[in-house]
Structure formats: structure tokens, C-alpha cells
Amino acid sequence: MKNFITKILGISLLSILYLNAVSCTDVEVLNIEDDPTPPPTVYIVGTSGGLDGVTAVVTYWKDSIAFPINNGNKGAFANSIFVEGNDVYVAGLEHDGQTTIAKYWKNGIGVSLTTKENSANATSIFVSGNDIYVAGWKQEHHNAPPVATYWKNGVEFPLPSNKFSSYAESIFISGNDIYVAGYENDPNGNEIAKYWKNGIGINLSDGSIHTIAKSIFVSGNDIYIAGNENNGYTSVVKYWKNGVVVSITDGTLNAFANSIFVSGNDVYIAGGEGIPNTGPSIAKYWKNGEPTALTNGQRDAAAVSIFVLENDVYVAGDIYNSSGHPVGTYWKNGVPTSLTDGNNIGSAMGIFVK
Incomplete structure (x- = not known):
């Protein structure tokens, strides 16, 4: 038992x-x-290819893996990237003889927004639902001044401005509202920073000093625009919140802004800064006015695009090597990753993280 x-x-x-x-x-x-959650995916767009600029290839990188978009038979350059679901959208231009054609590519398939009769450029792209918005500029004919323009699903909308040159640099969609940032020239050749909301132009400067708007971001009811003011000797980084200007740099150094991103109450601006006419520019970003240097000043460099996800800061830009060639680079929290080898043209112009 x-x-x-x-x-x-x-x-x-x-x-x-x-x-x-x-x-x-x-x-x-x-x-x-x-x-x-899997780690976020980092998308970067830029250009790689021949030093002659004629065989340059629009390329995007997904987690540093390169995906060429065009075949290099015509020189092409990329300016902006947007990712929606599994679709990758890129905006830029393609050379066609003596003119440039504004284009965007969806998953590598090109869509021309203009014809070879009009020199044009697509500078920024934003996708909202089923609608594709592209900002840029277009000349009506070879001798005509550029006109700030946006396209919605390929339909062209010239933005009202004076009879002198105007340029659209950035587009942002919030709800049913279309925001475009850029600038126009006055009769004296001074640039006036401005933005358009649903086609209505709003000046940010008065033309007394060269000022341009480079990037726009809308957060809730607040409109943020980053840009530069040039006093003839140095350029000063500024941003406007609902039209109220905030100076980020003091004009001691030559500084420039290329991109703005808002996360919560924090305002991030990417660009660069250097001693006027004497040394390389240092790639930088500013968080609420506090600078973070991404390069050490030994080589010319610039931060071109910025994206913030949770607590991580992603920046795309270029560092010039000893041969004078730009190397497409991105930084995550200040740590650089090279995307091109420096033997040819290599630029990183836009970044999107999801």
C-alpha cells in the first residue's frame, strides 16, 4: 500500500x-x-548617382536599404517623401532638355505634373486619405517668372501672389484646410515670407529685409512656419507661431532653417550654422531654441529634414567628404548613418518615420 x-x-x-x-x-x-510594437521604419529620400547631375537617380532608403526610382536616363532630384500605409510617395523634378518637369512618384511609378514647355519643381508632398497634394512652382513659359503652385491629385492650383516670382516650399493638410508656405519677390527683389491657407495669402514679413518661409507644420489650431531672414551679412533662423515671430539665432553666425516639426509642446527646427564666409556649416537642429550640433565643423554639412516620433529625433541631411562630394546621411538622436558612399552625388532631402 x-x-x-x-x-x-x-x-x-x-x-x-x-x-x-x-x-x-x-x-x-x-x-x-x-x-x-516592432521598431519604427525610417524612410529617407534623396538623390544618388553621377557627378554630372545628368544621370542622377532619385532614390529612397527604407531602413538604409536603397530603392532607386528612376533609371538615370534623365537627371532627376527628390525633395520630399510621405508614407501612407504601404505606399511611398516622393516629390521632385526630372530634367527634359532645357526644362525641368515637376513630378511625384508613387511606389516608383512617376506622375508628371507639368510638361516640358514649363520649367517647374515639386518641393513638398502630403497625402491625406485618397488625396495627393504637391507644392512647388511653375513657369508658364521660359521667360515667365515662377509662380507658387500646388497640385491636388494632379490638378493645378496657382497660388495668388504679385506679378513677380513666387515659390511654394512646403505643404501641410489639416482637416479640410490646405496650408502652403513659401515666399515671393517684391519689385525691389526682396523676398517676402508668406503662407497660403486655402489659397488666401498671408504675409509674414514686409519686404524690408530678405525673408523666406521654408517649412510649415500645423498642430491643432496652431500654425508653425520655419524660415530665414537675411540681413545682408548673416542669415537668422526664425519661426512664426500663428504669425508671431520667434528668433532662434541672433545673427552672430550664418544660420539657416530647412524643416520644422512639432511634437506636443516642443518645436524642432533642422538646418545649420557656421561662421560667415570662413568655414564649413555645422548640421544642427534646435529644440525650443536650444541647439544640438550633429557634425563637428570639419566638413560642410546641413540638416535638411526632421521628424520626431515618441522621444526619438530623426534628421536627414548631407555631409561633404574630403573629395567635396555630399554624402547622404541621417541621424537618430545624434548618431549618424551614411546612406551613400561619397563617390558620386549623394543627398538626403526628406525623412518620414512610421
């Missing part, structure tokens, strides 16, 4: 251990399956 009870106890104990093992395994499997 004792041996029988001992055997029963032994079997029961093994059963309990087995069930515990199975249960632990199940819990581990559930933990693996339920565990979180």
Missing part, C-alpha cells in the same frame, strides 16, 4: 510539474505574441 501511494504521489507530482511547464511555456508564447 505504501509503495502504491508513493507511486501515485510520484505520478501526481510529475503531472503537476508537467502542467506547470506547459503553463509557463504558454505564458511565454503569449508574452512573445502580445509584445509590442
Whole structure:
């Protein structure tokens, strides 16, 4: 009887251990399956290819893997990238003889927004639902001044401005509202920073000093625009919040802004800064006015585009190597990753993280 009870106890104990093992395994499997979120995917667009500029290839990189878009038979350059779902949208231009054609590419398939009769450029792209918005500029004919323009699903909308040159640099869609930032020239040749909301132009400067708007971001009811003011000797980084200007640099150094991003209450601006006419520019970004240097000043560099996701700051730009060639680069929290080898043209012009 004792041996029988001992055997029963032994079997029961093994059963309990087995069930515990199975249960632990199940819990581990559930933990693996339920565990979180994969790391974000980093998309960067730019140009790579021949030094002659004629065989330049529009390229985007997905987690540093290159995806060429055009075949290089015509020189092409990329300016902006937007990712919606599984679709990758890129805006830029393609050379056609003596003119440039504004284009965008969806998953590598090109869509021309203008013809070879009109020199044009697509500078920024934004996708909202099923609608594709592209900002840029277009000349009506070879001798005509450029006109700030946006396209919605390929339909052209010239933006009202004076009879002198105007340029659209950035587009942002918020709800049913279309925001475009850029600038126009006055009769004296001074640039006036401005933005358009649903086609209505709003000046940010008065033309007394050269000022341009480069990038726009809308957060809730607030409109943020980054740009530059040139006093003839140095350029000053500024941004406007709902039309109220904030100076980020003081004009001691030559500074420039290329991109703005707003995350919560934090305002990020990407660009660069350097000693006027004497040394290389340092790629930088500013968070609420506080600068972070991305390069050490040994080589000319610039930060061109910025994107913030959670607590991580992603910046795309270029660093010139010892041969004088730009190397497409991106930084995550200040740590650089080279996208091109520096043997040819290599630029990183836009970044999108999801």
C-alpha cells in the first residue's frame, strides 16, 4: 500500500510539474505574441548617382536599404517623401532638355505634373486619405517668372501672389484646410515670407529685409512656419507661431532653417550654422531654441529634414567628404548613418518615420 501511494504521489507530482511547464511555456508564447510594437521604419529620400547631375537617380532608403526610382536616363532630384500605409510617395523634378518637369512618384511609378514647355519643381508632398497634394512652382513659359503652385491629385492650383516670382516650399493638410508656405519677390527683389491657407495669402514679413518661409507644420489650431531672414551679412533662423515671430539665432553666425516639426509642446527646427564666409556649416537642429550640433565643423554639412516620433529625433541631411562630394546621411538622436558612399552625388532631402 505504501509503495502504491508513493507511486501515485510520484505520478501526481510529475503531472503537476508537467502542467506547470506547459503553463509557463504558454505564458511565454503569449508574452512573445502580445509584445509590442516592432521598431519604427525610417524612410529617407534623396538623390544618388553621377557627378554630372545628368544621370542622377532619385532614390529612397527604407531602413538604409536603397530603392532607386528612376533609371538615370534623365537627371532627376527628390525633395520630399510621405508614407501612407504601404505606399511611398516622393516629390521632385526630372530634367527634359532645357526644362525641368515637376513630378511625384508613387511606389516608383512617376506622375508628371507639368510638361516640358514649363520649367517647374515639386518641393513638398502630403497625402491625406485618397488625396495627393504637391507644392512647388511653375513657369508658364521660359521667360515667365515662377509662380507658387500646388497640385491636388494632379490638378493645378496657382497660388495668388504679385506679378513677380513666387515659390511654394512646403505643404501641410489639416482637416479640410490646405496650408502652403513659401515666399515671393517684391519689385525691389526682396523676398517676402508668406503662407497660403486655402489659397488666401498671408504675409509674414514686409519686404524690408530678405525673408523666406521654408517649412510649415500645423498642430491643432496652431500654425508653425520655419524660415530665414537675411540681413545682408548673416542669415537668422526664425519661426512664426500663428504669425508671431520667434528668433532662434541672433545673427552672430550664418544660420539657416530647412524643416520644422512639432511634437506636443516642443518645436524642432533642422538646418545649420557656421561662421560667415570662413568655414564649413555645422548640421544642427534646435529644440525650443536650444541647439544640438550633429557634425563637428570639419566638413560642410546641413540638416535638411526632421521628424520626431515618441522621444526619438530623426534628421536627414548631407555631409561633404574630403573629395567635396555630399554624402547622404541621417541621424537618430545624434548618431549618424551614411546612406551613400561619397563617390558620386549623394543627398538626403526628406525623412518620414512610421
